[in-house]
Amino acid sequence: MSSIKVAILGFGTVGEGVYKTINTHKAKLEAVLGRKVEVAAILIKNKYKNRGIDKETLVTDDFNEILKLKKIDVVVEAIVGQEPAFTYIQRAIQKGCHIITANKEMYAIHGRFLQKLAAENNVSIGFEATVAGGVPIIQTLQQLLNINHIVKIEGILNGTSNYILSEMRARNLSFNEALKSAQEKGYAEANPTNDIEGYDAFYKLMILSEIAFGGKPKWENVPREGITAITAEQIQEVEKIGLRFKLIASIQLVEGEIIGSVRPTLVSEQHPLYNIEGVENSVSIEGDIVGRITLQGPGAGMLPTASAMVEDLIHVLVGGKKTNDLYQKSFVGTEEDKKIKQCWLMIQPGEAELKGVSTFMGSERDHHVLLEADELTISTLRKENHWASFFEVLGELNYKDSVRLTS
Template identity: 50%
Template sequence: MTIKAALLGFGTVGQGVYEILEEKQQDLQHLLGRPVEVVGILVNDMNKSRPVRTETLVTDRFEQILEQQPDVIFEATIGQEPGYSYIKQALNERIHVVTANKVMFAAHGEDILEVADFHDVGIGYEATTAAGTPIIGTLSHLLQINNITKVEAILNGTSNYILTAMQQDGKSFSEALQEAKDKGYAEADPANDIEGHDAFYKLMILSQLLHKKQPVWSDVPLKGISQISPEDLTEAAQKGERIRHVAALELINGELSAQVKPVALPASHGLHSIDGVDNAITVSGDLVGSVTLRGPGAGKRTTASAMVEDFVRILQSAPIYQLH
């Protein structure tokens, strides 16, 4: 019996998942006791050629994916819909789900977790926040008894890359942005990154996980890095500071306070030295103290890595009768 996997979306992340499932076939079989087979791939544009095995179903119809009776679905599409509807349908059919879609999960994560819990199926969302850097797993499994009241994080690799290139190499904002695009860090339309929305969604996912609630979205001060000038960075450097785009969340007397904006950080601050495309998250727990996780926050393999790790964890703990 094989474990049947289906992919929703076959862009950067979906292709990364496909490649890792192929590349790690033997390890997966060893860990899970059965081979993993990709039984279907959902795409938007059927005219694009796809580097997949000829026998693999590629379709633009979700019903055809469900007809394959997958055990797990990897969701890596764009935006709230249709991903949210597809995920709910899959969970209702008792299919495990792993998603990278932060825009969708920030808005609907609470509901999705409830539906997954109701049907006793697995849901993985490590890749939504800081890609391959395992902050979701760390908070979910390793820091459960700690009371975590404060989070400070660099959650957008593109913004951090641009700020680093401006500060260290004296580049202008537009030169640094172009460089980030050339290296594949920034999307063709980078507004989500440089205006702070991407970091905001990730912070809301962390808030839901840590506090089972989110601040009112419109109350959260949100500013990106597009207005930062080389002069701002020089002025900060003269004081021994670096400007970083920081997403912060704090629980004060039961009330959530959040903000997402550029901040000049002194050398003593834990996020001061985070350069390039890295993400970093500092959490303060009442027992463990201050812990910082740092790692790549975007990219094909690092994001797909988080998804396949989620898949392994879910399948290892799922009872065998749940396989279709």
């Protein structure tokens, strides 16, 4: 019986991890699939770099050479950015190849289109590695959607930001010192904008939104804020009242509308995301029947990401979900979806008076006040009190010195 031929696009952290995992798990793959898996071709940019790739494998910088091969069953895409990845994937689908991708930016933008194209060509797309690396969040969501209605998803989806915030807190470092440490350890790239400004978490959130709610909010309506403005002083101050800063990506249905955000949020000790430290990722899913499920694990790295992609390889080859079944068909608001009021902590730098709230009793001593308000109220308060910082608080907070306000 002929072997399953795989082409890997990109041979960086992810592509090389997939190549190694296929080679180290040959026997297991053959046992599960009933056929050998062979990496027939690898696409790279610089074909003169020595990479220790088997001589039998075609190594090329020209994608046409891969498409010209007599047989490619699966294309694993692990290059960076929207293009040329999007074009290559379309061409591979049209040639009848299954696709597995790790490229969150490309998939957040073009995922729905590619799924449609894949369905038309009777192939499947695996994209587990696009969100939270080795954490099987996509498969878990698809499984839950057989019967549950997803109410909310919130999580720590960017390991680099979480590492920086953890280091700032545990070692009392400034943002720049913690970023430097992340770069030295290989957790942050030389240009860390995508991670620290929340873009990476945003793309992942949009992918989750499509699966859970059958659509995405308008991108311009999703507040996206990174962690660059958080100071070491703020981190130490909120720790005194049992809170930690986390870059939280969150998406939920409110009155039938998909509402999302990516922003620094304060998390209390009782919340499952409080103890997620360092480069770990964690996602908490709330389903109407199951309640809350929290997954935690490595969000990036060579082998965790390869693990997700090789699992996808099996799924696309042995009756994985057909593309049409991947997304919840449509989203509808339920009676329970209410205009949600959240708990917020306002941190004042000095003795300035809080405008826009007629009566409030806060902890003058600590210059912070707890508020209970919806997004709109907070956005008005932000405008009127631009010297103060407002952070949403997740989890229970037992804080005697402040009084909660209902606005």
